[in-house]
Amino acid sequence: MKKIGFGLITIVFVTLLMFSCSNDESTIMPGRGEGTVNLYLTDAPFPIEMVAKTIVTIDKVEIRKQETDSAEASFVVLTEDPMEIDLLTLSNGITEQLASVELEAGTYDMIRMHVSDSKVELNDESQFDLKIPSGSSSGLKIKIDPAIEISDGQTADVLLDFDVSKSFVVKGNWKGGKIKGFNFKPVVRCVLLGQAGRIEGTVSDTASVALEKASVKVWMPTEEMEDDSLITSSFTNMDGKYQIIGILAGEYYMTAELDSFITDTVYNVNVTQGESTIVDFQLTPEP
Secondary structure, X not given: OOEEXXXXXXXXXXXXXXXXXXXXXXXXXXXXXXXXXXXXEEEEOOOOOOEEEEEEEEEEXXXXXXXXXXXXXXXXXXXXXXXXXXXXXXXXXXXXXEEEEXXXXXXXXXXXXXXXXXXXXXXXXXXXXOOOOHHHHHHEEEXXXXXXXXXXXXXXXXXXXXXXXXXXXXXXXXXXXXXXXXXXXXXEEEEEHHHXXXXXXXXXXXXXXXXXXXXXXXXXXXXXXXXXXXXXXXXOOOOOEEEEEEEEOEEEEEEEEOOOEEOEEEXXXXXXXXXXEEOOEEEXXXX
């Protein structure tokens, strides 16, 4: 049988594999080859100096199967078990498995994820319950591009990268230490891990001292740096290390930034399928 793995990761949820949707649900029909899908969740980081938890409750995940002979595409349920997940725990290569399901052989081109609840907890223990957009409660549609081709006995690992920094929009001037609340606008990208690589490394200062909580971002090359060209991001741990998974093969550029330091940029970062690319940063203190 073919196994497809699905996982959720934060953060940059959109430029890799994408899905579409339909209103019909179906069950797997017997008598045809089957494969397995493993679904994982991960997270792109959020300003962690003030935020303790960013929690979402996912109560249903579906995948859409393309049909032949003019038949309408239909959704297959991957899981209906409610899961409460703190996205801030899913960074630096950490994922949460959402489902592992055997699917009928065929082509799958979209995921629909239902988010029923969301809240943010600050370091001072204050909490904000967030309003769920109608599109999220009815099903956030994530397109898979290219679509997943499942054959008998094949296993596919699919990563959903949930971008915290884009999904939780702060109300107020958080850099001034004041947060009035959050708007929840979920942003997720979908990646087939078998077609991706990873980037890892360290961030230090000019005295080779490791820098914790530095923001590391991966960008698509464009004439100018724009938010739309941002692929995903991560924060360094206490040892100054970071790891970003689910990056499709190609060429990118990266930035590392931290308050009181000058932002460092590295160009021509080449990512190879199935391999790790090492990128280290050295930040210079601001005058």
